[in-house]
Amino acid sequence: MLKIDPSCTPIPRLHGYLLGAIAPRPIAFASTIDKEGNPNLSPFSFFNAFSANPPICVFSPARRAKDNTTKHTYENTKEVDEVVINVVNYDLVQQMSLSSSDFPKGVNEFEKTGLTPLPSEKVKPFRVAESPVQMECKVKQIIELGSEGGAGNLIVCEIVLIHVNEEILDQNEMIDPYKIDLVSRMGGNWYCRANGDSLFEVEKPIRGIGIGVDNIPAEIISSKVLTGNNLGQLGNTKELPLKAEIEALINDGFLKQFDQDNLAMEIHRYAKGLLDSGDVKNAWKSLMTIYIDKK
Numbered sequence: 001m002l003k004i005d006p007s008c009t010p011i012p013r014l015h016g017y018l019l020g021a022i023a024p025r026p027i028a029f030a031s032t033i034d035k036e037g038n039p040n041l042s043p044f045s046f047f048n049a050f051s052a053n054p055p056i057c058v059f060s061p062a063r064r065a066k067d068n069t070t071k072h073t074y075e076n077t078k079e080v081d082e083v084v085i086n087v088v089n090y091d092l093v094q095q096m097s098l099s100s101s102d103f104p105k106g107v108n109e110f111e112k113t114g115l116t117p118l119p120s121e122k123v124k125p126f127r128v129a130e131s132p133v134q135m136e137c138k139v140k141q142i143i144e145l146g147s148e149g150g151a152g153n154l155i156v157c158e159i160v161l162i163h164v165n166e167e168i169l170d171q172n173e174m175i176d177p178y179k180i181d182l183v184s185r186m187g188g189n190w191y192c193r194a195n196g197d198s199l200f201e202v203e204k205p206i207r208g209i210g211i212g213v214d215n216i217p218a219e220i221i222s223s224k225v226l227t228g229n230n231l232g233q234l235g236n237t238k239e240l241p242l243k244a245e246i247e248a249l250i251n252d253g254f255l256k257q258f259d260q261d262n263l264a265m266e267i268h269r270y271a272k273g274l275l276d277s278g279d280v281k282n283a284w285k286s287l288m289t290i291y292i293d294k295k
Contacts, residue, residue, distance in 0.1 A: 011065045011150040019045075020187030024194075027185055028059040029086040029096055030155075031117075031125040032076035034105075039117060039126055040072045041109035043088065043096050045185035046152060055159040057085055057137065060145075060152035068149040072105055074142075077155055081139035082123035085157065086131035089181045090193055095130075122160045132168045132180050136161040203236070203278070210236040217291045225268035230275045234287075237280060246288045255289055264290055 006014055019025075028047035032040045046060035061071035077083055088096050095113040103112060110117045110126065117126035120136050127134040137157035145152040170176040182194040192198065213221065213235040221231060258266035267290050274283035 015065065015150060016187060019185070023186045024184030024192040025186075027088040027096065027183065028057070029088050029092070029099075029128060029131060030059060030061075030073050031084040031086060031128060032073050033080050033082070033125045034072075034076045035079040036106075038106050039108055039110060040076055041099050041113065041115070041128070042071065042073050043100055044073070047085075056140070057135065057157045057159060058154050059085070059157070060154050062152045063146070063149050065149040070153070074153050074155070075105075077139050077142060080124060082125055083137050083139060083155065083157055084120055084123060084125045084127050085135045085137055085159075086128040087133040087135075087180075088183055089132055090183050090195070091181070092128075092130055093183050093191060120161075127163065132165040133175070134163040135159045136163075201278075208238055210238060211240065219264070219291055220268075220287055223268050225265065225272050226275070227272075230272055233275050233280050234284065237284060241281070241285045241288060243292065246285060246292050249285055250289050250292075254286070 004014070004017055009017075025045040026047055028044045030042055030044055034040070042061070044059045044061055046062065048058065050056045050058055061074040063070055073083075092115075095115055099109040099113045099115075101112075103109060109115075110128075116129035118129040118134075120127050120134075123136045123138065127136070137159050139155060140158050141154075141156040143154040143156065145154065164175065168175055168179040170179075177199055178195060180194075184192045184194065186192055213231050216231060216234055220226065220234070226234075255263065255267075258270070267286055271283040271286045274280075274286065
């Protein structure tokens with residue numbers, strides 16, 4: 001494998017590796033205001049949520065690597081300790097990208113991008129009306145990670161009010177991942193759209209303790225068909241099917257539908273289809289018809 005030592009790698013190249021590997025990253029479309037009242041709007045992908053009680057988000061406007069200057073967002077939060085974090089969906093991505101241009105201080109990115117400033121209720125910076133979720137925040141702390149170009153400045157924010165467009169909610173009034181249509185940042189010029197086939201569900205670990213992959217028969221673990229994800233599904237089972245259930249399946253002629261000369265491979269393919277559709281219980285039953293003595 002390629003080895004990269006940060007201590008002897010040029011910062012732009014190291015930055016590229018980090019952005020390419022740590023992805024996709026959510027985007028904080030941060031709206032701030034300076035002490036003269038000039039609004040600023042800029043995106044940051046060094047961003048995430050870190051607490052629900054209190055509700056905390058952190059984003060990082062890093063020092064510019066080319067000349068070691070600081071971002072207007074960072075400067076504004078030191079002057080006015082408030083920010084609105086607007087999420088970015090697909091409909092906003094081009095205007096969001098435009099806002100990342102190095103406009104001179106005092107230039108209003110709302111005007112440059114054509115986005116609509118919306119008055120906030122608890123903080124001074126404007127919200128982005130077109131954003132499906134807008135989070136009004138108080139800046140709790142600014143942590144400066146270094147003084148050289150490329151160093152991050154962590155803006156620790158407490159969310160004091162959240163605005164959610166009702167059009168992105170499901171029947172339970174929770175955010176529908178298909179309706180919100182978020183985008184995230186990759187390396188270089190690349191983005192990722194969280195919609196369509198890119199969305200998939202993974203069931204959370206069962207209540208209690210799963211049997212673990214180490215308790216799966218060796219013949220299944222060494223399968224040429226089942227993937228690591230499939231083994232993870234099988235290991236996240238509280239208990240194996242009962243012997244009576246497996247024998248009933250065999251007695252019903254389950255095995256007769258497969259090529260008897262290639263039975264194990266056929267069963268593994270059948271079980272993979274069940275696992276890929278989320279039917280872990282019946283996948284286990286089908287597998288155990290040929291490994292019943294391993295139970």
